[in-house]
Amino acid sequence: MNNTTVVEVKNLTKVYKMGEMEVHALRGLNVKIQRGEVVSIMGPSGSGKSTLMNMLGCLDRSTSGEYYLDGESVAEMDDDQLADIRNRKVGFIFQGFNLLPRSTAITNVELPMRYGNSNNGRSRREAAIEALQSVGLGDRLDHRPNELSGGQQQRVAIARALVNNPSIIMADEPTGNLDSKSGDELMELLLNLNKERGTTLIIVTHDPEIAEHTQRVIHIRDGVVEKES
Amino acid sequence: MNFAQSFIEAIESLTANKMRSGLTMLGIIIGVAAVIAMLALGSGAQDSIIGEIEGIGTNLLFISTDNENVINPKPLTLADAEALDDPLQAPAVNAVAAAVQGAAEVSYSGESSVVTVIGVTPDYTQVQNMTVAEGEYLNDTHLTGQASVAILGANVAEELFGRANGIIGESVRISGQPFRVIGVLTAEGGSDFGSADDQVLVPLTTAQVRVHPQDTRGEVDTIYVSAISSEAVQDAITQVSNIMRERHHTEIGAEDFSIMSQQSMVDMMSTITGILTIFLGGVAGISLLVGGIGIMNIMLVSVVERTREIGLRKAMGAQRADILSQFLVESSLLSVIGGGIGILLGWAISALVGLIATASDFALNPVIGLDAVLMATLFSGAVGIFFGLYPANRAASLEPVEALRTD
Ligand SMILES: Nc1ncnc2c1ncn2[C@@H]1O[C@H](COP(=O)(O)OP(=O)(O)O)[C@@H](O)[C@H]1O
Ligand SMILES: [Mg+2]
Numbered sequence: 001m002n003n004t005t006v007v008e009v010k011n012l013t014k015v016y017k018m019g020e021m022e023v024h025a026l027r028g029l030n031v032k033i034q035r036g037e038v039v040s041i042m043g044p045s046g047s048g049k050s051t052l053m054n055m056l057g058c059l060d061r062s063t064s065g066e067y068y069l070d071g072e073s074v075a076e077m078d079d080d081q082l083a084d085i086r087n088r089k090v091g092f093i094f095q096g097f098n099l100l101p102r103s104t105a106i107t108n109v110e111l112p113m114r115y116g117n118s119n120n121g122r123s124r125r126e127a128a129i130e131a132l133q134s135v136g137l138g139d140r141l142d143h144r145p146n147e148l149s150g151g152q153q154q155r156v157a158i159a160r161a162l163v164n165n166p167s168i169i170m171a172d173e174p175t176g177n178l179d180s181k182s183g184d185e186l187m188e189l190l191l192n193l194n195k196e197r198g199t200t201l202i203i204v205t206h207d208p209e210i211a212e213h214t215q216r217v218i219h220i221r222d223g224v225v226e227k228e229s
Numbered sequence: 230m231n232f233a234q235s236f237i238e239a240i241e242s243l244t245a246n247k248m249r250s251g252l253t254m255l256g257i258i259i260g261v262a263a264v265i266a267m268l269a270l271g272s273g274a275q276d277s278i279i280g281e282i283e284g285i286g287t288n289l290l291f292i293s294t295d296n297e298n299v300i301n302p303k304p305l306t307l308a309d310a311e312a313l314d315d316p317l318q319a320p321a322v323n324a325v326a327a328a329v330q331g332a333a334e335v336s337y338s339g340e341s342s343v344v345t346v347i348g349v350t351p352d353y354t355q356v357q358n359m360t361v362a363e364g365e366y367l368n369d370t371h372l373t374g375q376a377s378v379a380i381l382g383a384n385v386a387e388e389l390f391g392r393a394n395g396i397i398g399e400s401v402r403i404s405g406q407p408f409r410v411i412g413v414l415t416a417e418g419g420s421d422f423g424s425a426d427d428q429v430l431v432p433l434t435t436a437q438v439r440v441h442p443q444d445t446r447g448e449v450d451t452i453y454v455s456a457i458s459s460e461a462v463q464d465a466i467t468q469v470s471n472i473m474r475e476r477h478h479t480e481i482g483a484e485d486f487s488i489m490s491q492q493s494m495v496d497m498m499s500t501i502t503g504i505l506t507i508f509l510g511g512v513a514g515i516s517l518l519v520g521g522i523g524i525m526n527i528m529l530v531s532v533v534e535r536t537r538e539i540g541l542r543k544a545m546g547a548q549r550a551d552i553l554s555q556f557l558v559e560s561s562l563l564s565v566i567g568g569g570i571g572i573l574l575g576w577a578i579s580a581l582v583g584l585i586a587t588a589s590d591f592a593l594n595p596v597i598g599l600d601a602v603l604m605a606t607l608f609s610g611a612v613g614i615f616f617g618l619y620p621a622n623r624a625a626s627l628e629p630v631e632a633l634r635t636d
């Protein structure tokens with residue numbers, strides 16, 4: 001596990017304009033995350049966790065500030081460049097799974113490979129099967145989401161997030177829709193993947209129990225880092 | 230971007246909602262079928278009309294009075310016709326016939342019918358490519374003697390006598406005057422408008438005195454000229470014009486007669502039927518447009534329904550063009566498949582109409598040209614892309630964060 005910086009955020013601000021009113025969701029936030037780290041982001045509701053997630057995941061552009069992902073400056077990128085960097089460097093795990101409902105597990109996992117040219121010689125199918133096996137779903141390849149439990153669906157989402165070998169995996173409340181047992185299993189799986197593959201994990205949560213599992217916890221309040229532990 | 234992938238995904242998405250896809254397609258199917266059927270029937274009608282004109286006789290010229298250029302046109306006369314039959318001044322002319330025509334009542338022992346009675350000179354049958362199935366042709370003796378003789382069209386004979394043979398020598402009444410039947414024309418069949426089957430021929434001089442006396446004084450309605458060959462038609466027109474101008478003392482451009490060649494009639498009719506076909510096709514095209522609006526409508530609904538999916542695809546790295554092509558492929562697939570079915574349906578409809586028309590004696594062979602099929606395919610594809618563009622652009626412009634938030 002080499003200690004290079006994967007995420008570097010300097011003085012990041014995000015202002016949402018709602019007509020006359022301005023909402024300052026991020027107010028000059030600084031954060032640095034090394035490759036292979038497992039970081040959880042905590043904070044009260046409305047503190048700017050999801051906004052920060054969207055910035056780190058290159059889903060949205062900041063109002064000001066700098067963001068380097070794997071050394072690439074994200075702040076000046078246009079929409080298509082952002083799409084490309086999401087495809088290559090970011091894996092997402094959502095609270096609501098967000099699987100394509102009519103597609104099989106394999107097809108869902110193949111989705112990130114459909115955009116961009118990221119299959120290094122291997123066929124997409126092989127890569128998808130391997131990813132599903134690594135999350136313990138080797139026997140559920142052709143199941144559709146409605147034929148899978150919540151925990152299994154979220155594991156499909158994990159396979160999808162890691163199939164392109166991203167620099168970071170972002171998870172926004174990944175256990176929020178799961179019962180505690182499935183939630184624990186899921187956290188275990190994520191931590192194992194981090195250990196085996198060295199994937200950088202950033203988990204947004206308000207569950208202190210989950211935060212306990214991670215090496216580093218970043219507390220956010222009113223759009224700035226309040227403290228780290 | 231991967232086209233094969235977009236294609237498969239579009240098929241999957243369309244089959245996931247079969248009812249909706251089918252109904253959306255229906256608009257295009259009806260539109261394309263209407264266009265194809267209209268064009269096919271239009272060109273079928275064009276072909277049969279032109280075929281009939283051409284069947285009248287090749288190399289034919291029609292001369293009639295023209296009062297467009299002059300206020301008091303000199304009427305055409307039998308003497309004009311005789312002057313045109315001049316091998317020295319008009320070597321390109323083969324035969325000349327003059328005719329007066331009008332409707333008259335023809336009767337035989339209680340049966341009667343109002344038909345076109347044409348007073349003609351003996352060469353008329355030759356110029357018009359007519360033959361008698363039975364009996365004899367009109368001759369100069371009939372003409373000079375104002376003989377009360379008649380040649381009946383096949384349908385007229387059928388109507389009066391219940392048969393078309395064995396009636397030579399019978400006496401019929403035309404406008405109340407007795408005429409002796411000397412021949413029956415060979416049936417042409419079909420339902421040609423103004424077909425010779427429904428006509429009666431009498432000597433020109435007899436007609437001028439007894440049948441159509443109101444427009445007589447030696448005047449004729451039409452002079453028919455046949456050229457020696459189809460290549461000689463232009464020469465014949467020039468020669469006939471020269472002779473006629475001299476006889477009528479008119480300048481070039483101020484003629485009181487007009488010469489129509491069969492070719493110019495064919496041209497005129499194909500222009501008229503062509504315009505009609507395009508007009509009908511255009512009206513049918515409007516329904517194709519309505520079908521396109523249906524596609525746009527359903528694609529807009531689909532974009533709203535799939536907002537979250539679009540957000541997810543964007544989060545996974547889909548670029549603007551990926552989303553754009555996904556929806557465009559879907560909409561054009563809808564319209565092109567609809568177009569294909571529409572072509573088949575249009576073909577079936579026009580074939581059916583053609584059969585019905587033929588069964589009711591109007592020879593109509595619907596023609597589905599490759600150009601019509603190509604046009605329908607291209608047009609429906611264009612409709613799909615055009616009406617898919619706006620919804621697809623909406624989808625492609627969605628902000629990933631916003632799209633992911635909706636439910
Ligand atoms: N799209 C938006 N438009 C306007 N205000 C927003 C938008 N997204 C978030 N906000 C505001 O920004 C602040 C931070 O929101 P968020 O990042 O969602 O907080 P958290 O995820 O920590 O609950 C909140 O006050 C929220 O109301
Ligand atoms: Mg949140």
